[in-house]
Amino acid sequence: MQFNFDSTEPLYLQVADQLEDAIFVATFVEGEQVPSTTEISKQFHINPATVLKGMNILVENGLIEKRRGLGMFVTHGAREKIQEKxxxxxxxxxxxxxxxxxxxxxxNESTILEMVKRGFKIT
Structure with missing residues (x-):
């Protein structure tokens, strides 16, 4: 994870975005524990409350869940939720x-479709 402390985007949103992206690219897979707020805050020198605020966004979106006494874990179906979003x-x-x-x-529509098809041939 990398955080831009000079960005206009609040740090808690950067935390949420980067954890979401890590789930999407399978850095953290379903059922796996994500780093704790303490681990992230110490490693990146971010206030633990800020990290928790970002993580709570993922909890609200059903991407991670709190397991009392154990930590935060990626929920089943999280990657699919992110993909749909x-x-x-x-x-x-x-x-x-x-x-x-x-x-x-x-x-017109047919011309747009032809342009999109042509775009796919580039990659």
Whole structure:
């Protein structure tokens, strides 16, 4: 994990985002314990309350769960929840804007689809 202390994004959101990303890329798998608030706060010199605030976002979203006396663990289905959330964000941030811009340029649906197909051939 790397934190940008100069960013306008609050540290607790950076904690939540980075833990979520670690779950998504399977650094932490379902059922596995994530580092404790104390471990993260000591390693990165962040206030434990800040770390806990970020972790609580993941608890609220059902991605990690508190096990009394044991710590925080990745919930079953967490990766799929993240994937669905990110797909929805992708749609809202990219697809909707793509369609709106295409309409301004008088580009029809079939032309957009051809352009997307051409884009996939690049990679």
């Amino acid at each position: 990110r797909r929805q964000e992708f749609y809202e941030q990219y697809v909707v804007n793509l369609v709106l811009e295409a309409q301004k340029l008088a580009i």
